[in-house]
Amino acid sequence: xxxxxxxxxxxxxxxxxxxxxxxxxxxxxxxxxxxxxxxxxxxxxxxxxxxxxxxxxxxxxxxxxxxxxxxxxxxxxxxxxxxxxxxxxxxxxxxxxxxxxxxxxxxxxxxxxxxxxxxxxxxxxxxxxxxxxxxxxxxxxxxxxxxxxxxxxxxxxxxxxxxxxxxxxxxxxxxxxxxxxxxxxxxxxxxxxxxxxxxxxxxxxxxxxxxxxxxxxxxxxxxxxxxxxxxxxxxxxxxxxxxxxxxxxxxxxxxxxxxxxxxxxxxxxxxxxxxxxxxxxxxxxxxxxxxxxxxxxxxxxxxxxxxxxxxxxxxxxxxxxxxxxxxxxxxxxxxxxxxxxxxxxxxxxxxxxxxxxxxxxxxxxx
Ligand code: SAH
Ligand code: SF4
Numbered sequence: 171x172x173x174x175x176x177x178x179x180x181x182x183x184x185x186x187x188x189x190x191x192x193x194x195x196x197x198x199x200x201x202x203x204x205x206x207x208x209x210x211x212x213x214x215x216x217x218x219x220x221x222x223x224x225x226x227x228x229x230x231x232x233x234x235x236x237x238x239x240x241x242x243x244x245x246x247x248x249x250x251x252x253x254x255x256x257x258x259x260x261x262x263x264x265x266x267x268x269x270x271x272x273x274x275x276x277x278x279x280x281x282x283x284x285x286x287x288x289x290x291x292x293x294x295x296x297x298x299x300x301x302x303x304x305x306x307x308x309x310x311x312x313x314x315x316x317x318x319x320x321x322x323x324x325x326x327x328x329x330x331x332x333x334x335x336x337x338x339x340x341x342x343x344x345x346x347x348x349x350x351x352x353x354x355x356x357x358x359x360x361x362x363x364x365x366x367x368x369x370x371x372x373x374x375x376x377x378x379x380x381x382x383x384x385x386x387x388x389x390x391x392x393x394x395x396x397x398x399x400x401x402x403x404x405x406x407x408x409x410x411x412x413x414x415x416x417x418x419x420x421x422x423x424x425x426x427x428x429x430x431x432x433x434x435x436x437x438x439x440x441x442x443x444x445x446x447x448x449x450x451x452x453x454x455x456x457x458x459x460x461x462x463x464x465x466x467x468x469x470x471x472x473x474x475x476x477x478x479x480x481x482x483x484x485x486x487x488x489x490x491x492x493x494x495x496x497x498x499x500x501x502x503x504x505x506x507x508x509x510x511x512x513x514x515x516x517x518x519x520x521x522x523x524x525x526x527x528x529x530x531x532x533x534x535x536x
Contacts, residue, residue, distance in 0.1 A: 188246065190247050191248055192315065192361070194360060197212075198213070198219075205241075205244065205245075214232045215233070220324070220364065221368070226247065249321040250269050252267060254266040261280070261281055262278055263330070265278070275345050286336065288323060288340050289343050290341070291322065291346050292314055292347070293310060294313075294346070304479045313354055314354060316357035320361050337374065338368070340362065340370060340376070341376045343399075347382065372395065379398070380401050381417065397438065397441070398429075403445045404456075405455075406459065407421045409450065413447070413451075422463065440469050440470075442472065443472045444472065445476055446486060448484065454494065457502075458498070461502035464504055470505040473499075474508075475487065475508070
């Protein structure tokens, strides 16, 4: 028989506690006001949470001891927790984050000489069903909250002891379709780019979409917004619709028109990501059509050799074929790079992010 003191704390009691992690300044001001404290203390907590990346109330040296004790007793400070980390030989680390409801998402930490790039998830799973993508095989489970998006950044920077001032790039190229979760994404972006907090400049944040025209139009309307990357991945409607179901709703012409209308700042380019699937999307004709598509707006091209994963029927092209496409595009006057995906040996590269046990169907359909 379990003793009374062995039983877990009642859920209702815990759920009633507010959580400060992931709140914006207004939310924090409301929180401290409800405790009878002056609202400006919310600003102090904001700086502690996001500039200092403090994770325990006792660390908040900017607050009085009495207030810290009260916060400790009454307010949670609970971020997604890293439950698994796999270091890759190339220096990147794939992290699994556990969320409050036990669901998991993944993020990748990639250090470079002059910066660190964090690849973030925006959803648990993804609804878009692209046939080459491991996350697409999961189906959609749920959107992440703004706190869960910001929490991936805080957790990874703390885990790696990131010093304040070292540049951070964020790419929403992990699990999920970010434009399907635009409200939470933009709430997270406001916190992440706030000069009083993590202070990540908007130009260092890139949102990658499979091509939701309605979301692209909405994103373009924000005065302060992340940069845009489009996963083009094929150059005819027939090919694109076969591997990316979203193309049956918004085809290549609709996409090109939306990208041409997207309001860019001077010098800003839209990134066209192009996954190279051997024998499917890697022909010289594809290269010429890709160049024609990219000429309709300021663009740069990022070629991504397919990362094989269990259950996919695709292969990456041979190196010579990748080099030929690269040459063709650069001769057409386009800035082009080839993404040598990091973390491939730990399944942390693009499109390989899928938490075990969350796979909806064990095999891709092709
Ligand atoms: N859902 C968004 C962002 C996440 S996917 C999008 O689709 O843009 C991030 C990038 O990984 C996309 O460009 C996608 O085309 C690419 N990708 C997905 N699966 C891949 C795989 N197995 N190999 C290489 N790239 C892949
Ligand atoms: Fe979703 Fe992007 Fe994967 Fe397509 S490629 S299924 S949009 S995560």
